[in-house]
Amino acid sequence: MRERDAAQQRRRAREFEAFVAGAAGRLLHVSTLLTAEPADANPRAQSLLVAALAGAYARWEFLRGEDPYDRTRQELAGRFARTSWHHRRHRGGPLGSLTPQERLVLVLRLYEGVPEEQTAALLGLPVQRVRAICARAVSHVHARRHAPKAPAREVVTS
Template structure:
């Protein structure tokens, strides 16, 4: 005997919600870490990263039934990366309202990747932390693969060997290379 359509749709909704809850339980921590690396915030205090994650998960849930054979993690990661790219490269200009001046301003990024530009952080995070192939990263960001490779190489060099004026290389004294604690090379 056929069940009424309403109870079937309720079961489908419950199944969908359960599947999505399982997905979030398994991937939210890694996606939050990715968002934290993108925003260059401290892991303990990362409101921008949490907003990026909430956006990505909300949109993933909205298209959950249409993902069929697609990997939902890849979809959520792509949404996270694209939202970061859009907000970092084209920040929204808020109108000047007197009550906004009384609010505390956001602290500058202080994370591991804070010295990098947003595009460098995005590509370095996708390539090194997430393990996305150069071609996939290029397709996602609409850049040539050679450009993605160049940006990734430059970002790696900047992280491994920060400039003297940066926060990581500030302890360098005369005669010591960039890091401050390494022995000078002949």
């Protein structure tokens, strides 16, 4: 009995390691977009991802045919939504000026391609609200991207 349990644990660990090897890069990018941190300095994004992966590992044997990437992304989004008060400040980057909720909806809908209905269910919002948040976020990012840049100020030395 112990040998069988040990063999199952090793198999579970190998499967999870293979999943992480394939999905961690993309999930880290999602997490970095959500936290609006720079890609080369993203401790909150990394912490968020580690917590989501730990939750995924804890439930690994209970997935029973579910997509592990989808479940981990849901865990990541849920953790971000619960801790978004940490991520309120403007941090830069293309999504840094958005609210945490706008970043979450925009990343799920456009970067991850999650349908409106699933995004709404995940966030506990009506579909129309998700649609409005996404449209506002896209408009804000587009306007910010195409806004005229302020001319550089010349420094005059005497």
